Amino acid sequence: MVSSLDKLEKLLTHEVFKTLFPVLLTDRGSEFKNPKSFEASCLINGKKRLRIFYCDPMQSYQKAQIENGHNFVRDILPNNVYLYTVTDENLKLVFSHINSTPRKSLLGKTPYNLFEALYSKEIIDLLGIKKLHHDEVTLRPYLLELVKK
Numbered sequence: 001m002v003s004s005l006d007k008l009e010k011l012l013t014h015e016v017f018k019t020l021f022p023v024l025l026t027d028r029g030s031e032f033k034n035p036k037s038f039e040a041s042c043l044i045n046g047k048k049r050l051r052i053f054y055c056d057p058m059q060s061y062q063k064a065q066i067e068n069g070h071n072f073v074r075d076i077l078p079n080n081v082y083l084y085t086v087t088d089e090n091l092k093l094v095f096s097h098i099n100s101t102p103r104k105s106l107l108g109k110t111p112y113n114l115f116e117a118l119y120s121k122e123i124i125d126l127l128g129i130k131k132l133h134h135d136e137v138t139l140r141p142y143l144l145e146l147v148k149k
Contacts, residue, residue, distance in 0.1 A: 100132035
C-alpha cells in the first residue's frame with residue numbers, strides 16, 4: 001500500500017498529492033499497520049505528506065462514502081477475483097466507468113465532473129481516467145476479463 005502511495009505522489013508531484021490527499025481514512029487492516037510509512041513522503045526526505053486516521057472496528061458509518069465507492073468496485077471486481085490479476089490499465093478502466101456514473105448525491109453529476117471542476121482535467125489525464133458517456137458505462141464483472149478463483 002505504501003508503494004502505491006509513493007507511485008501516486010511521484011506521478012502527481014508532492015504539492016498536488018498533498019492537496020488531493022491530506023488525510024487517509026482507513027480501517028485497521030494489517031496493510032495499514034505502520035502509520036509513519038504512510039504519512040512520510042518518499043519525495044522529500046520523510047516529511048509529512050498526509051495524516052492517517054483509523055476508523056473504529058465495525059463502524060462503517062465512519063467512512064460511509066468510502067464504503068459506497070467500495071460497492072461500485074465490487075460490482076465490477078467481485079470477491080472471487082484475484083486482485084493480483086488486476087493491472088494498472090484494468091484499474092484505469094474500472095475507475096473511468098465508476099467515475100462516469102451519475103450520483104444522486106451530486107445532483108445527477110458524475111465524480112468525474114466534480115473533480116474536473118474542482119481541480120483540473122490535466123490531473124485526471126495524469127491518472128489515466130477517461131470520461132465516458134452514461135450509455136457507455138458498465139458496472140458489471142464482464143467489463144474485465146480476469147482470472148477467477
